[in-house]
Amino acid sequence: MSIESEILAQMLTDAGVDVEVDKLAHQIAGEIKELSPVFGETGHDEKRSAPPHGSPGDYRDATKVILHPTKPHARRVINDDYKAVWIELGSRxxxxxxxxxKAAALHGGTGPDFAEGVERAQQNLRGEVEKLTKLMAEGAAAHEITAQRGRVNQARQARSAAFNAARPRRRGRRR
Structure with missing residues (x-):
């Protein structure tokens, strides 16, 4: 065993490192909670006065720190609310x-782990939505806006297909 690997092994078993990793994970979780949308606080919804499911703040409150399942002394910041993917990536x-x-960018990271195809499809969707917003702001012709809406819908379908392709396959018989 080399001296570097001995030092690294000693560092990983040090309780101080574990405390600092836990402190950083809770700091990041706090930043994510601050950035999380809360129904009624982030904008006005003319269609309803209360969220359709749950109560305001459910998504924000579902953000938590857990121990990493396979790596000792590692932490994961997760959100197990069913709306998490919609809030992170957007939907119709x-x-x-x-x-x-956004929290990952503050710390030099890239954000949640998604398959490469999903990330590419998400960037394409972002671009198409930005083009639609720009056309609507400029007051473009109705046929141009309609065509761009069709491209946005195609990009949404492509993103859904990428999610399905990245999802692990089920084993066994489906009932």
């Missing part, structure tokens, strides 16, 4: 808030 009826990606 919800804008892209990306609290995890």
């Amino acid at each position: 009826h919800m804008p892209e808030y990306a609290p995890f990606a």
